[in-house]
Amino acid sequence: MNQLKFTVDPAKCIRCGACIRDCAPAILKFGVSGFPELIEGEASSCTKCQHCLAVCPEAAVSIFGREPGASLPVERRMDSDRLLSLIAGRRSFRSYRRENLDRDILEKLLSMLAWVPTGVNSHSLDFSVVSDLSVMDEIRSYVNSRILEMMKFDPPPAAVKGLMRYRRQILEGRDVIFRGAPHMIVVSAKEDSPCPAIDPMIALSYFELYAQSLGVGTVWCGLAMGMLLLFPELRTRIGIPEGWRPGYVMLFGPTDLRYPRATQPEAARIHFVK
Numbered sequence: 692m693n694q695l696k697f698t699v700d701p702a703k704c705i706r707c708g709a710c711i712r713d714c715a716p717a718i719l720k721f722g723v724s725g726f727p728e729l730i731e732g733e734a735s736s737c738t739k740c741q742h743c744l745a746v747c748p749e750a751a752v753s754i755f756g757r758e759p760g761a762s763l764p765v766e767r768r769m770d771s772d773r774l775l776s777l778i779a780g781r782r783s784f785r786s787y788r789r790e791n792l793d794r795d796i797l798e799k800l801l802s803m804l805a806w807v808p809t810g811v812n813s814h815s816l817d818f819s820v821v822s823d824l825s826v827m828d829e830i831r832s833y834v835n836s837r838i839l840e841m842m843k844f845d846p847p848p849a850a851v852k853g854l855m856r857y858r859r860q861i862l863e864g865r866d867v868i869f870r871g872a873p874h875m876i877v878v879s880a881k882e883d884s885p886c887p888a889i890d891p892m893i894a895l896s897y898f899e900l901y902a903q904s905l906g907v908g909t910v911w912c913g914l915a916m917g918m919l920l921l922f923p924e925l926r927t928r929i930g931i932p933e934g935w936r937p938g939y940v941m942l943f944g945p946t947d948l949r950y951p952r953a954t955q956p957e958a959a960r961i962h963f964v965k
């Protein structure tokens with residue numbers, strides 16, 4: 692047994708070579724037995740993408756001890772109209788019920804995160820999840836009171852200049868930063884990972900669409916991101932580890948708001964390169 696635990700079931704394998712052709716680092720070959728095997732000395736080049744397991748038409752390939760029969764089956768043809776409806780109907784929600792999301796839905800949402808693509812398949816992401824409304828309330832009350840203090844200065848410190856246009860609403864007690872959301876997810880990337888700037892954005896894009904397909908409201912939150920940069924103690928409070936950089940913030944939770952139709956945006960600016 693090799694260190695990647697790459698195995699092929701000879702009773703199922705039809706020697707089609709799909710796993711060998713689809714291996715990006717090209718570390719598989721047909722062995723003398725006639726079945727695919729790992730090229731000796733190449734295990735360290737594996738990116739752990741599991742394409743060999745996913746592509747096999749006969750479910751004959753196992754790697755890292757994963758049983759191919761335990762994989763989620765993949766629908767051959769996605770209903771593209773429904774997918775477009777999800778994309779076009781996605782909205783930023785700024786109205787939430789003051790209650791925690793159903794536990795099963797939260798678990799479903801979070802378990803999806805294992806599938807998000809990351810550069811060089813590094814999966815060097817850390818997800819800080821505020822799963823309880825009371826914790827979210829503690830965070831929002833800390834931030835809102837700190838911001839109000841800073842706004843009292845004349846002139847206000849540069850850090851809150853951008854927030855001054857929300858001053859009246861903040862003074863009225865409106866939560867313009869966290870939008871009254873019961874939950875928050877912050878994605879951080881390991882600083883020395885291959886794609887620390889883009890991986891968190893991809894993860895949240897997937898999270899948002901999956902959440903909205905489950906009827907859960909979401910909103911990307913640049914203001915909350917700004918608060919994480921402004922108040923390092925907030926990063927400590929939500930447990931972002933040393934050496935990890937917060938990438939972005941998304942608020943989410945149950946909502947009664949519904950958007951029965953999509954918006955009608957200007958066509959995207961596209962040019963063809965000739």
Ligand SMILES: Cc1cc2nc3c(=O)[nH]c(=O)nc-3n(C[C@H](O)[C@H](O)[C@H](O)COP(=O)(O)O)c2cc1C
Nearest residue numbers: 781782783784785868870910911912913914915954
């Ligand atoms: C990167 C990014 C940051 C955002 N930051 C905030 C924010 O801090 N507060 C907020 O209420 N909405 C925020 N939004 C939501 C946008 O304002 C929203 O996408 C826009 O108004 C269009 O609405 P739609 O998302 O429903 O199409 C953000 C969106 C993105 C993509």
